[in-house]
Amino acid sequence: MTDLFAFDDGTCQQLAEAHGTPCFAYSGTVAEAQFTALRAALPSRVRLAYAVKANPHPALLARFASLGASFDCASIGELGRVEALRLPPGRTFFAGPGKREEELRKALAMGVRVQAEGFEDLARIDALVDRETAVNLRVHPAFDIDEGNRIIGGSGPSAFGVDEEEVPALLMRATALRHVRIRGLHVFAASNQRDASKLLAIHGAVLDLAKRLHQQHGLAFEQIDLGGGLGIPYASGQAPLDVGALGQGLSSLLAAHPWFTGELILEPGRFLAGPTGVYLARVVRLKASRGTRFAILEGGINHLIRPLLTGEPFPVKAVGRGEGALPTTLAGPLCTSLDRLGEVLLPELAAGDLLAFGSTGAYGLNEGMTHFLSHPVPPEIWVGDPLS
Numbered sequence: 001m002t003d004l005f006a007f008d009d010g011t012c013q014q015l016a017e018a019h020g021t022p023c024f025a026y027s028g029t030v031a032e033a034q035f036t037a038l039r040a041a042l043p044s045r046v047r048l049a050y051a052v053k054a055n056p057h058p059a060l061l062a063r064f065a066s067l068g069a070s071f072d073c074a075s076i077g078e079l080g081r082v083e084a085l086r087l088p089p090g091r092t093f094f095a096g097p098g099k100r101e102e103e104l105r106k107a108l109a110m111g112v113r114v115q116a117e118g119f120e121d122l123a124r125i126d127a128l129v130d131r132e133t134a135v136n137l138r139v140h141p142a143f144d145i146d147e148g149n150r151i152i153g154g155s156g157p158s159a160f161g162v163d164e165e166e167v168p169a170l171l172m173r174a175t176a177l178r179h180v181r182i183r184g185l186h187v188f189a190a191s192n193q194r195d196a197s198k199l200l201a202i203h204g205a206v207l208d209l210a211k212r213l214h215q216q217h218g219l220a221f222e223q224i225d226l227g228g229g230l231g232i233p234y235a236s237g238q239a240p241l242d243v244g245a246l247g248q249g250l251s252s253l254l255a256a257h258p259w260f261t262g263e264l265i266l267e268p269g270r271f272l273a274g275p276t277g278v279y280l281a282r283v284v285r286l287k288a289s290r291g292t293r294f295a296i297l298e299g300g301i302n303h304l305i306r307p308l309l310t311g312e313p314f315p316v317k318a319v320g321r322g323e324g325a326l327p328t329t330l331a332g333p334l335c336t337s338l339d340r341l342g343e344v345l346l347p348e349l350a351a352g353d354l355l356a357f358g359s360t361g362a363y364g365l366n367e368g369m370t371h372f373l374s375h376p377v378p379p380e381i382w383v384g385d386p387l388s
């Protein structure tokens with residue numbers, strides 16, 4: 001579990017020759033290993049809902065569905081992809097701070113549990129339904145953990161959820177709604193966190209918040225959704241998340257909150273999909289410029305934008321070239337000096353060499369700027385079982 005590269009050098013070579021470069025390849029074997037390891041570590045009262053935004057590849061969704069996953073969607077497009085899986089009711093959630101009416105209609109028609117982000121969502125759902133409808137309320141908490149890469153945004157002002165201190169006023173207004181009933185709480189306050197104790201500190205704070213809302217406002221929660229944020233290593237030497245410790249901690253939290261008899265939900269995206277993917281791109285040319293060695297590649301931020309957003313490169317290896325430690329700036333082919341995939345250590349390179357970027361199965365191609373400069377969109381290859 002959580003190797004940096006889903007495929008060995010020989011397989012990367014084979015995939016590049018068979019499908020051309022640049023391309024993405026995803027491993028069904030790794031997807032299954034990630035899901036089953038996490039599932040086995042968690043108490044049975046924790047439901048796993050894969051966050052489709054991490055990677056909506058249909059084969060990946062189908063593999064997770066076959067393993068019993070539920071799904072977290074955040075757009076009408078994602079709802080459509082999950083609808084195609086023909087799941088039994090109750091396995092899909094719909095979140096997002098700016099839900100259009102068309103999207104709410106679709107979610108409600110599919111029987112999806114909506115995560116309401118504020119009173120407007122509650123009122124709009126109430127107007128769209130003609131029978132009692134359970135929703136979860138997303139709360140933006142007043143607590144956070146140190147979140148190095150600022151994806152979620154800490155406990156300051158936020159577009160997500162209703163601010164914790166505004167919840168009592170919202171609940172007063174919600175008493176006027178005819179059909180909508182708040183039956184769940186949703187809090188998501190971590191991103192790429194590999195330290196189980198930090199995740200559990202947040203989860204504990206969420207359960208305490210739920211208990212206060214239960215005691216002070218009589219809310220009966222069927223579900224408490226703890227969001228995603230389970231981290232993965234992006235460099236050798238980074239310890240993977242201890243899923244056993246996470247599972248044990250969640251069991252202890254459930255035991256410490258006997259008032260809550262419903263289910264917990266985790267919505268991991270990165271943890272389940274990230275390790276499945278490898279991005280393959282060749283070196284187009286090498287260039288030395290005023291003391292910097294550039295390797296200019298077939299693809300850049302049009303395919304992988306995460307290094308630009310977070311400052312953290314994906315792990316990279318020069319396929320078939322062995323180890324080496326020459327400082328190398330990886331540039332893409334786009335006409336902007338923002339087009340960088342990182343400053344890394346690599347062996348001697350030549351034009352045509354194949355580079356493999358690991359852990360690119362989540363927030364990879366689907367987050368890239370694929371339209372910029374109109375390069376062809378790379379193929380995504382699903383390797384369902386190990387290549388022989």
Ligand SMILES: Cc1ncc(COP(=O)(O)O)c(C=O)c1O
Pocket residue numbers: 051053054072095096188190191192227228229230267268269270271
């Ligand atoms: C509502 C929601 N759930 C789950 C996730 C998945 O987060 P991660 O990939 O960090 O597990 C996200 C990511 O932005 C999200 O917005």
